[in-house]
Amino acid sequence: MSLRIAITVGDPRGIGPEIVEKVLQDPPPGADFVVLGPDDIVARYQVPGIGVGKMVSGGGQLQSAGELTGRAVEQAARMAMDGEIQAMVTGPAEKRALHAAGFEYPGHTEWLAALAGGVDVAMMLAAEGLRVVLVTTHIPLSQVLQDLTVERIVRVGRITRQALGDWFGIPDARLAVCAVNPHAGEGGLFGDEDDTVLAPAAAQLDAAGPLPADTVFLKASRGEFHAVLAPYHDVGMTAIKMVSFGKGVNVTLGLPFVRTSPDHGTAFDIAGRGIADPASMRKAVELAIELAARGTHATAPGD
Amino acid sequence: MIAVTMGDPGGIGPEVVAGAIVHAAAGREARFVVFGDGAALDRAAAAMRVADGWEACVGRAAEPGGVVVIDEQAPAAATPPEPTEVGGRASMRWVEQAIEAALRPAGDADRADAVVTGPISKQAWAMAGFGRFPGHTELFAQRCGSKRWAMMLVSPRLRVILATTHVPLLAVGSHLTTARVLETIELGTQACVRLGVASPRVAVCGLNPHAGEGGLLGDEDDHLIAPAIAAAAEQGIRASGPHPADTIFGAAVRGRHDLVVAMYHDQGLIPVKLLARDEAVNLTVGLPIVRTSPDHGTAYDIAGQGKADPGSMIAAIELALTLAPSSAADY
Numbered sequence: 001m002s003l004r005i006a007i008t009v010g011d012p013r014g015i016g017p018e019i020v021e022k023v024l025q026d027p028p029p030g031a032d033f034v035v036l037g038p039d040d041i042v043a044r045y046q047v048p049g050i051g052v053g054k055m056v057s058g059g060g061q062l063q064s065a066g067e068l069t070g071r072a073v074e075q076a077a078r079m080a081m082d083g084e085i086q087a088m089v090t091g092p093a094e095k096r097a098l099h100a101a102g103f104e105y106p107g108h109t110e111w112l113a114a115l116a117g118g119v120d121v122a123m124m125l126a127a128e129g130l131r132v133v134l135v136t137t138h139i140p141l142s143q144v145l146q147d148l149t150v151e152r153i154v155r156v157g158r159i160t161r162q163a164l165g166d167w168f169g170i171p172d173a174r175l176a177v178c179a180v181n182p183h184a185g186e187g188g189l190f191g192d193e194d195d196t197v198l199a200p201a202a203a204q205l206d207a208a209g210p211l212p213a214d215t216v217f218l219k220a221s222r223g224e225f226h227a228v229l230a231p232y233h234d235v236g237m238t239a240i241k242m243v244s245f246g247k248g249v250n251v252t253l254g255l256p257f258v259r260t261s262p263d264h265g266t267a268f269d270i271a272g273r274g275i276a277d278p279a280s281m282r283k284a285v286e287l288a289i290e291l292a293a294r295g296t297h298a299t300a301p302g303d
Numbered sequence: 304m305i306a307v308t309m310g311d312p313g314g315i316g317p318e319v320v321a322g323a324i325v326h327a328a329a330g331r332e333a334r335f336v337v338f339g340d341g342a343a344l345d346r347a348a349a350a351m352r353v354a355d356g357w358e359a360c361v362g363r364a365a366e367p368g369g370v371v372v373i374d375e376q377a378p379a380a381a382t383p384p385e386p387t388e389v390g391g392r393a394s395m396r397w398v399e400q401a402i403e404a405a406l407r408p409a410g411d412a413d414r415a416d417a418v419v420t421g422p423i424s425k426q427a428w429a430m431a432g433f434g435r436f437p438g439h440t441e442l443f444a445q446r447c448g449s450k451r452w453a454m455m456l457v458s459p460r461l462r463v464i465l466a467t468t469h470v471p472l473l474a475v476g477s478h479l480t481t482a483r484v485l486e487t488i489e490l491g492t493q494a495c496v497r498l499g500v501a502s503p504r505v506a507v508c509g510l511n512p513h514a515g516e517g518g519l520l521g522d523e524d525d526h527l528i529a530p531a532i533a534a535a536a537e538q539g540i541r542a543s544g545p546h547p548a549d550t551i552f553g554a555a556v557r558g559r560h561d562l563v564v565a566m567y568h569d570q571g572l573i574p575v576k577l578l579a580r581d582e583a584v585n586l587t588v589g590l591p592i593v594r595t596s597p598d599h600g601t602a603y604d605i606a607g608q609g610k611a612d613p614g615s616m617i618a619a620i621e622l623a624l625t626l627a628p629s630s631a632a633d634y
Contacts, residue, residue: 095516140511140521142476181471182568183600187426189437191471214572221577233512235569237549242577246553 002032003086003292006079007285008072009037010091011065012055014266015276017041020091022278023285030289034085036072050075066101069093073108077115080257087258087292089284092266106138109252112259121254122159124227125236125263126287127244130220131227132236133160133253144232145193148180153201153229160227161205163253167291173226176216177202177209180231184212198231217243237263246277249284251291258291260284304414305623306401309339310421311394312382314601315611317347320421322613325356327620328368333627335360335370336404336415338397340377350609373400384603391427398423398439402446405592417593417623418443421616422601437469440587443594452589453490456571456598457498457622458579461555462562463571464491464588475567476523479510484531484564491562492540494588497626503561506551507532507544510566514545528566552578572598581614584622593626595619 007024010016020035024045027033033047042049052071056064076088090108098105105111113121125132135156136147157175164173177198181191188195198210208225209216217239220228230236240248240263248263262280270276307324310316321344324335337344348357363369376396378389398420407414420439428436436442444452455464466487467478488505495503507528509515515524528545535542544551548565552574555563565571575583576598583598597615605611 095519138512138516138520140515140523141472142521142523145473182469183425185471186437186469187429189425189429189434190469191473193471193473213569214576217573218577234548235573237512238552238570238573239577241549241553242574 003030003289004084005031005033005285005288005292006076006085006088007033007035008069008076008088008090009035009041011069011094011097011266012038012041013061013065013271014092014094014268015271016091016266017044018271018274018276019262019278019281021045022276023282028282028286028289030293031087036076037091038068062097063100065094066097066099066103070098070101070103073111074115077112080259081116085257086295087260087288089281089288090259090261091281092262092264094266108259108261109137112252112255116255116257119254119256120155120159121252122156124160124163124251124253125240125244125248126251127240127248129223130217130240130243132217132230132240133227134230134233134236136232138233141232141234145180148193148197148231150197150201150204153177153198153231154204157201157205157207157229159254160229163251164226167258167295168226169294170226174224175205175207176211176220176225176228177205177207178213178216178228178230178235179210182212184210244280247279247283249280249287251287258288258295260288260291304334304336304416305620305627306404306415306418307335307337307620308394308397308401308418308420309337309344311386311390311424311427311601312340312343312378313384313387313390313606314422314424314603315606316394316421316423316601317343318351318606318609318611319597319613319616320344321348321357322351322353322611323616323620324360324370325353326613326617327624328360328370330368331624332367333624334365334367337370337372338400339372339374339421340393341372341374342377343381344372346381347607350607351611351613352609376400384606386424386427386430388427388430391424391429391431391433394421394423395428395431395433398442399446402443402592405594406447416627417595419616419619419623420594420596422597422599424601439594439596440468443587443590443592447590447592449590451486451490452587453487455491455494455586455588456575456583457586458575458583461552461575461578462491462495462498463552463565463575464494464562465565465568465571467567469568472567475510479523479527479566481527481531481534484528484566485534487564488531488535488540488542489538490588491564492535494586495562500561502541504559505535505540505542505562505564506546506555506560507542507564508548508551508566508570509545512547514547581612582618583615584619586622593623595623595626
C-alpha cells in the first residue's frame, strides 16, 4: 500500500505556507501528499489540495486565520481516523487565532487527542541523536510539581515505550527520566521530589534515573538512551533545540495515526519574505513517512 | 600565584588537577599552590600518565610553572570513590585554606591571585557537618562577606549567568525577585566587561514556557522579570527579554547575544553542557577574589582509572590566569 500523508499549512499569516511550498518543490520520496489550507494557498502547490475556505481581510482577520487553521487540522484528523491518510504533518499555528475561532486547546497535541476520541497522548521532540518526551507541557513553572505525579510519569513512559516499539522500530527501548531539581536533588539537599516521585516512576518503567538535567541529554545524545522523559517544557525543549540545529520535529505519541510537525512557531516577523528555513518541516515530513511506513503494520485505525 | 584545590579525594579531582597543571603550567610565569593530598596527586598523575611532568612541576616549586602541594589535612589512607566524611572534611578544609590565601593582602608572599577549585561532593560536605553550604559558590560568598554574587558559566561560544543556583525547583519562584534579576544582569555585565566584551548584549530568559506567552502560562515573566530588564536598560545596559528559554541559547550561540541570564540552574546548565562538552568553566562573580572551577562533578564512577578528561580544569586554570592579573586593580 502506498502511503498518503496530509499536510496542513498552519496559520495562513505565518511561514507555514512558505515552508510547505519549499518542501513540496522537492518532496521526500515514499508517500503521496495532500495539502489542506485556505483555497488560494493550496491552489499554489504541485500536489492535490483540499481548500477549507477563504481568508477575510481587515477586522476579522485573526478569527479567520484561526478558523482556516482549525478546519484544516480537524479535516486532516478525520481523514486519518477514516484511514484515508496514514499520517498528518501540521504547519505552525497561532494559539491566539485558534482561540478567537473557538478552538480552545493548549496546542495541537491536546487537540488531536480529543479529535481521536480522548486518547492518552504525549509530545515527543525528535532530532538527530536525541528524543525527548515531555511529561508536562504548557503550564506555568510554578504548577509543574503539582502536575508531576508517579502515575503521570509512568503513563507518559508507557506511551513512549509503545511508540518507540511500534513506530520507531525500537523494541525494549532504553529510557531515562530527567530529574526535576538541580543535581537530581543531591540526595534531598535540593528538593525531595526526585527521590519521592521521579525515582519510583523510573523504577516502575524500568528506566534509568532520575538523572541530572544537565547531563542526561548529553548521555542520551551519545547513545545511552533512546528517549529522555523531561519533567517540564523548558528542560526538554531547550535540550532538543541545542542539538537539533533547527531540524527538530514534534511527534504526537499515542494517537491511532502518525502526526508530526516542525518544532518552531509561525514566525510572523519573517513571514512573506521568502527567507523561512524549511529544514524542520522537511524533517517532519520525512519522519512522518518513516513512522507511518512502520506504524501501518502496528496500529492501523479501523483494524 | 594560582591556588588550586584538589576536591574530593575519592573523585576525579586529583586526576584532573594533576593532568591540568602539567598541561597549563608549561611555559607559564605563574606558580601554583595545590591544597590537597600529595600522595593522592602522585597516584593520580601516574593514572593519567603524566607522572614525569607532575614530578617536574613539583620539583621546581619556587620557579615559574612550579607547584607546591600543601597537604597537611590529607586523609591517612586512600579514600574510596564515594562520599565520605573524611573526604568531605578534607576537601572543605582545602577550600578554606585557598580562600585564606586569596584574601591575604597584596604583596604577601603567600597570597593567591586566584582560586581554582576541584570537584567536591555536597553529600560528603554534609556528612562532615558542612551541609549548610550547598556548594563552593555559597561558601566563597560567605567567607568573603559577599552579599551580591552569582554563578556564571563561561565557554567558548556561550556565557550564562544564573539568577538562582542550588535551590529546589519548587523554591525558584520564591527566590526570584525583580531586584535579584537586576543584580544578576549587573553582575553578568561587569563580568563580561572583565572578559573583554566592552558593551555586552545581555539576553534575559523567561521563567515559564514561551516566556509566559503574554500571561497565559504564568505571570512572573511580565511582572517580575520584565521590570528588571527595563531597569537595567535605564542604566545603559543592553538588556533584552524576557526571551523563551528554548530558543534564546541558540540565538546566543549564533552570536546575537554575549550573555544569557538564566532564571534557574537547569535552565542555564543544559545548554552549556550540551554545547561545550568539557570546555565550560564555572566562574563566581561578585567576590573580591577570582574563583573558577571545572563544570563537572566528582565522577566517582570513573575515579582513579585515568579516564577523566582534564579539559574543563585546564580551561578553568586558563580563565583564572586571564582574570587574575586584573583582579588586584579591579576587585
